[in-house]
Amino acid sequence: MAGSRLILALDVYERKRALEIARETADYLWAIKVNWPLIIGSGLGIITELKQVTGLPVIADLKLADIPNTNRLIAGKVFEAGADYIIAHGFPGKDSVEAVMELGETIIVVEMSHPGAKEFIQPVTDKLIALANELEPFGVIAPATRPERVAYIRSKLNEKIRILTPGVGAQGGKAGEVLRAGADYVIVGRSIYESDNPGESARLIYEESLGVWGWS
Template identity: 85%
Template sequence: MKESRLILALDVYERERALEIAERTAEYLWAVKVNWPLIIGSGLKIITELKQVTGLPIIADLKLADIPNTNRLIASKVFEAGADYVIAHGFVGRESVKAVMELGETIIVVEMSHPGAGEFIQPATDGLIELANELGPFGVIAPATRPERVAYIRSKLRPEIKVITPGVGAQGGKAEEVVKAGADYVIVGRSIYTSKNPRESARRIFEEIKEVV
């Protein structure tokens, strides 16, 4: 099986459910992404447990957006729990992002997938791309719901910086389209974790991506 480019967004509250879904789908995933709902519902230790159960990288999607010291305090505990990557907002400035990057691999949000992103974040995207090119994070977040924006962001980024795209499935994005637009990794949440058969849903999306790649 080729290396996966699929990331599971595990936006559930319950520890047991999260571990079960992650274990059942792990074969088709590159990484598991945890967000505030799961951390609030199950505690920070869920990062450690998911890593043990799946053997996969864990992305902590905290979208850190605070002063450097607060970002540093939060990121320190999250990396300590076993997270491999932490997602941070870039709009708070380079020093806040660097505070996270000094502790571990970081992914910067340059544009979000929901319609409201057009109000304030999209107008700042060019500046956020410049910030990413300057700092050299592992990757950036770009919207799978707007493949043309993914293509634009990819064209402006340094080639070694990965493009990671949420919004496939429930939000309307198509895995095939976004990979063709230049995405390195595709994030899928509800289409997998609310499915009656999460493993089969993950397999289907994995195969869709593999065909394009």
């Protein structure tokens, strides 16, 4: 939907269920994010099907973190299947990220949403932000569970680079709070796809984000 800042993290295994949820929620989404569970459970072709069913961008959350040639081989097939964006880790180095960026739009992880991210990723966030500023990908991943970190990352990041924030809902992050902290998009999974009414759950989060930005 035009103006939406909501991304659905469709972390289910079953193709039929994934397509049903996508149909029910599409009116309130900017994009759909697929991760390894859905790709492993339903095959790479699910990316193509989701685009056909919804007409929405698809983000492949592979968190690529290998040598440049391996990243390139994986990314090539995923973009070929129709993915609009691929998420990659920055810590393997500039050349590994560039291998993905050569093939299509890329999103770099600069900090993750789970508690363990504080151990090894957060201490090097500044270096990952610097890498993003140098390479200028479409966006970066920052934690909705820690809005103060989103605000910090936004303050250091090139203003043209978007911030996508997982962790809203089941992990405790709040859409309105993290958008006010500087996020461009919120990523929501379990609070939508485990809901008895995924479409209604998506609508409520969508409307919360509209309230933050003052849209109508």
